[in-house]
Amino acid sequence: MGTGMDHSALSARTRAALPGLLAGIERLVTCESPSSDLAAVARSADVVAELGAARLGAAPERIVLDGVTHLRWRFGPGPTRVLLLGHHDTVWPIGSLTTHPFGLIDGVLRGPGCFDMKAGLVMAMHAAAALPDPSGVTLLITGDEEVGSPTSRELIETEASGCAAALVLEASADGGALKTERKGVSRYEVHVQGRAAHAGLEPWRGVNAGVELAHQVLAVQALADPAQHTTVVPTAMSAGTTSNTVPARGRLDVDVRVRSVTEQERLDTAVRALRPVLPGAGLEITGGPNRPPLEARASGDLFDRAARLAARLGLAPLTGTAVGGASDGNFTAGIGTPTLDGLGAVGGGAHSADEHVLVDELPRRTALLAALLADLLAGRPTLPSPCGLTNQRSSSRATRP
Structure with a gap:
């Protein structure tokens, strides 16, 4: 399925964008945003909005639910075809920068929340900006994922309803594997x-x-x-x-x-x-x-697409894995939207003193994300059959808030 995108040129552009990627990640990491501190989350949303407006050429909608600030960019006049999904809250309390300062040494970036998942947010912005026409893409960045998404779940499900795909910018699994199943x-x-x-x-x-x-x-x-x-x-x-x-x-x-x-x-x-x-x-x-679980049938077609695109970009073969942790991708898969997770940074140590991002992988994964977006906007993926528990919401498109 052709996308009209020059993959060699895309790889070159994302390599050239590395300084901007690093500068954006530093700004987000150095603005602490523990989920339980709503004022801190609001300050973080200001930084995310400023970065996104500069990169994407448009300010986001601010959606404040029970005091939690979420941000949404919609591109084009038509319905959303692909949802890019991430969160800007972290598990790290205010003051963590004192003991775990932002740093970049020998190709490894460190700092609270860098891997989970502030690097992924900057990657999403750069990938969307790399598209000749991002019409049909929505970027949703929420502020309460780390505490179970109590205010954003309905927003996420509404945005994902009817989409051809949800791409989740949570960090990768070990070795850069995509997360094709979540419990x-x-x-x-x-x-x-x-x-x-x-x-x-x-x-x-x-x-x-x-x-x-x-x-x-x-x-x-x-x-x-x-x-x-x-x-x-x-x-x-x-x-x-x-x-x-x-x-x-x-x-x-x-x-x-x-x-x-x-x-x-x-x-x-x-x-x-x-x-x-x-x-x-x-x-x-x-x-x-x-x-709900993110089952393999929700991610299979998207993973196959990503693997083919990785080969065209000259990247190492992609791997997928099942993980025990949950994310907002569980919600999008639960309403029947094809979902691929773990598309964010490659590194490790989420929620720990060893949290880190491998710098060399940032442009590669950003190029892969941009290519996958272009591929999805150009064609129609195979939709899995809806699956859900009795307490899950309908998969029909609802009126958006």
């Missing part, structure tokens, strides 16, 4: 109701919520299925008030990761079917699916 995430809280009593005088009059909690930890853990790559992990838990009182209440948090919608539904039914073991104890289960 779906469910989160639950198991609340235990017991009965308090004096632990020394008459413990038999109590119903020990801590003991009941221990039973539930084992029951929850038994729901995992290694053959299906399903993990069910008891995480935070608490019970009791004082050291000489039979605990009257307890609580257990449960993290579930699955590779398919079917498995997510199985686990949802199983967790809600938990029953107390001790006579007199009670259980209340809250929570449920948080993000």
